[in-house]
Amino acid sequence: MSTGMDRRQFLKAAATSALGAVVFAGCAVPKRELLVESPVRMPEDLVTGADNWYATVCRQCPAGCGVIVRVMEGRAKKIEGNPDYPINRGKLCARGQAGVQALYHPDRVTGPLRRDRATGQFSPISWNDALDLLGARLKALRGQPDTVVLATEPLRGSLATLVDGFVRAYGAASHLTLEPLESTPLWDSMARLTSPILSSYTLLSVLPEFDIANTRYLLSFGADFLSTELSPVRYSLGYGEFRHPDESGRGTFVQVEPRFSMTGANADRWVPVRPGTEGVLALSLAYVMISEGLADSEAARAMTGGRGADALSDFQPERAAAVTGVPAGTIVEIARAFATQRPSLAVGGGPAAAQTNGTFNLTAIYALNFLTGGVGALGGMALNPVPPKELPRAARPPSPFASWRRLAEQMRTGQPRPVNLIMFRGVNPVYSLPTSLGFAEALARIPLVVSFASIMDETATLADLVLPEHTYLEDWGDDVPVPGPGYQVVGYQQPVVLPVHDTRGFADVLLVLAQEVGSDMEQSLPWKTYRDMVRDGARELHSLGRGSIVEANIEAFWNRALQNGGWWDASDRYTGPLPQPQLLPTQAPTPEFAGDPHEFPLHLVPFASHSLGDGRGAHLPWLQATPDPITSVAWQTWVEVGRQTARQNDLEEGTVVSVESPQGRVEAAVYVNPALPPEVVAVPLGQGHSSYGRYAQGRGANILSILAPLEDRENGALAWAATRVRLVKAGRRQPIPKFEGTMFAAQVPGSEVIEVTRP
Template identity: 40%
Template sequence: TWLSPVAYARALASMRGSERGRGLFVAFAPRMSLTAASADHWHPVTPGTEGLVALALGKIIVDEGLGHDVSHAEHKPLYEGVDVGTIAAQTGMAVEDLARLARIFAEAHHPVALPGGQLAGYSNGLEAVKAIEALNMVMHMGSTHGHMFLTPPAPSRDLRQPSVNSMEELRSLVERMRAGDIDLLFVLDANPVYELPAALGFADALQHVDQVISFATLPNETTALSDLVLPAHTYLETWGYQFVQPSLDRLIVSAQQPVVRPLYDTREPGDVLMAIANRLGGKVAKRLPWPNMVNFVQTRLTSLQLLEGNIESQDPDIFWASWLQQGGWWSRDNALVTPEPGEGMTQALSVSAPVFSGDGGAYPYYLQPVPSTSFGDGRHAGLPWLQETPDGMTTASWETWVEINPETAAELGIAQNDVVKVISSFGEIEAIAYLYPAIRPDTVAVPVGQGHTELGRWARNRGANVNQILADTTAADSGHWAWMSTRVRLERVGSQRQLPVLENNIGVDRAREKDHIPG
């Protein structure tokens, strides 16, 4: 969700209504998303080549010396070996379009290039992000375009957010579980059996762990395989904090506090672990010395009392009360860090070709898993109001569908509402066909979040879980899961099922107009 969709929507509206003139928004993606639909121009590039577009734009800008009062002499080594013509063929864009966009970008007063969230799902994701950020640095370093800033570090070591585990680390955990090296496994606010690709084998490995203990607010696929399930508070009933990153122009540590009394006989997971540590004593108790989560949070905030911010008192009780009242702490002064010229730009950039699982002949289509705007990765699929919320692009709800370009559908003999098998080398799922003209003919998209076997009556046995057919490929440049790296084929099942949609029966491209409007 990019942390705050509302804030970004407001920023886009501000850009559109700027007194300096309407800003231009260009999107590069194989499928038109809500973001791409808001753009002035959408370029449906080949999946995994978005980073190459950034390389081509940078190459043109540097070679032609484009931009306002900026020298590109030191930037030329970045684009050694970059051939715009080759990139045009790889991305599916014309050289003329790349040149035109490069000039528009360079002549803008405040240009910015944002790497989309789906980039992290390709095998070349990190390289692509570097190429896009380098484009920003080329335009902002030592120029009059504005400034580029680095996100400041946490105000203290205690407040740093934990890093996200890579796919390599998860794979190592699965191997240790399967080998019987893990005797006790705690699962906190996660559903790896559902969320991870079936090809990784997490569910099977879980059977080899002696004791699996899950903290959960609802029964899910992982709790079904656990030995002990401890009902946990919801996020509306718990204490916590978060160092907001990326932030605004200053350091922010936001407050999380209960807004309702616990409705049921549940407990805060942190309180449970601290109580266990206290009973065990010894080294474990020393590592978890706090009596409860409130005391833990208060201790973590101690370092902020010595810093200049919105709360000036160094009295612990007054600071705590003010932190809760104001919803957090933020630094008084601007904390953004300006990178030094040339920092991070010392070697030639390159973006390798994306790697996809599945032979192109047997599996001719790129699969794009699309996180749900209503229930994200599926954790909120048990809430009926979110199930009822229509998708922003298709207006569909309550089901799993596969978005297919009408040209592709015609070639395969697939009609709207046909039940279709989406098959990869790792398995298959069934989904309802939705003819979607705003997607490349060589690409299909399936929303993430349905296909639960648990999670309550509103989510159970509804739709399909696309994670079951995704490759467990690891991105070589980052070690993370390349969840956009699967190829598939489509097969008609021979039946139809009406997809619940709010749009009319004519379709967004009016292709079915003759079937519903006589004459």
């Protein structure tokens, strides 16, 4: 009867009426988004050709993992970890994966170049002309060999033997190695702790194996071992086993460091410490362990000269707390857990080593392992065996920063003798040395500068002659990884593709140069090609007749070595005498910092980028696009400041600041990280290239450039975390390119955000 609608009718009408259509048409998905196109041909039939996997050695960082490369129709397509290789057992990091981009980089130097110093222009030159030119110069300088300098990254394997032989046969040319974040303090502290056992063979040719997998309590001082320290893939593997809840339980992990690293983010407990005081903290732990009778009594006696805890009375927890900023209660807790939850392992690195007292810090840290009987034990610091002479040469410590400072001085002044020729291979000192050294300017005084760069880096742009070398995927080689896995490993590197451009292997160029210089040099380097030399090394290895490959003849041995990517002998463990604990220092050298604390109130803690490393990965777009694991920033440099510092200086995310040290300034945008202690500002390495290909150039800032040239007092290593800085607002903003959301880090009960504040 009623003409009105009841509710049901109304809804029905609305649902089907024009109103409903209008309101909900917007909710429907447009038809084009529903289209799903069938391929015309069978997708599996579109793949033509067969793939081959070749084993070789990764050279993207010094860890030396084994890789297998998928090659289709002569093109390298994909790199994976070599499942058989003892170092990485099939795993591989982002940097290793990105190797194909180094091979097919659009900005590779496609052939030898010569620079006209007047115009600064590079023009192509043939290999013959280039080698004649360099050979003639080497020949002419033969009478004064000490004016010739060869600078490389730290070398090992047959290449190290070849370079040593070349330098020696030439006369007394100097060979310098450069590692921007040097491991010199680590080598030195190891030599000190393990002397005289290890110094007796080849100047400590192997670092110990840190047996993370089998330890139950892991205490790390600044070592970002899951990300960049020494052999991160190997340590990550061990870490996985360490965390796996098997019958011995899930291991406990404590990270002590001034900046919240990715490794720190994985720890059960993260302890912020004042930069440079890690050694004091370690000795304080030793004090607690000894005074409470938790340490091995024999080691405690030897390390304190029989005086017991009294010898370390300067390091009582209350005193150490005042120095380190770590509460005394925390020190006692960690010391007790470290001593009782065995096997335990203490490791150190990163900023702890990069101080003027870096070697002291590391020595004190690693000495803790003696107090818990961890040296040479399962789950502790296992020693690597003595390499037999049949193995390719093992690694040596890098040349300390002091020798580079002296070289720069020598280049600039020509005293005590001029530098007439300098050659760079695998290093980029113009980028990685502090600008205050004046290396780039000094380079202009050298008559002939040669670079073997495969991508035009900052040093190559100042070279007179660029002789582009093969990438590692196009070249031969062998490797003795450091640190080894507790037994002998030799990796074999083979070309997986034909050279993409008109490049040559560095080692092969040296052999040609030896021929050009003189018949005596040719005799001491009797190989036609580098491949022959590597193969000769394999012949020696074959003569051992043991390990993973035992074959009747060298031909079969060589084939299998290349097929497997290397040779190893897991049964060959260290069996010699164990190093004896040494006397602990009773006083700590105070770390020295560049910059007046009032004028430059903040500690600069640079850190190696997870993907770009110390900058050598910056030319690869995959690595540029890999977000930092803590901040999620990609493609840029950022300045990490704590929330308290940010508040006090009126900084927020995206505020561009100038980071000023006594030596210079760089600009970058702020990223506020609540976990950063207020006295610290952290900046990643890797960006700020003025050259190095289209993906690296003109992006971010190079924090290495403003470092003060402070050195470790004991060995002249660069104290790269000992510069003080101030932040000055640049008056503009620049959004941070990051993956995380824009929500600020709020404190939520149950999952608190780590925030470090100081009174």
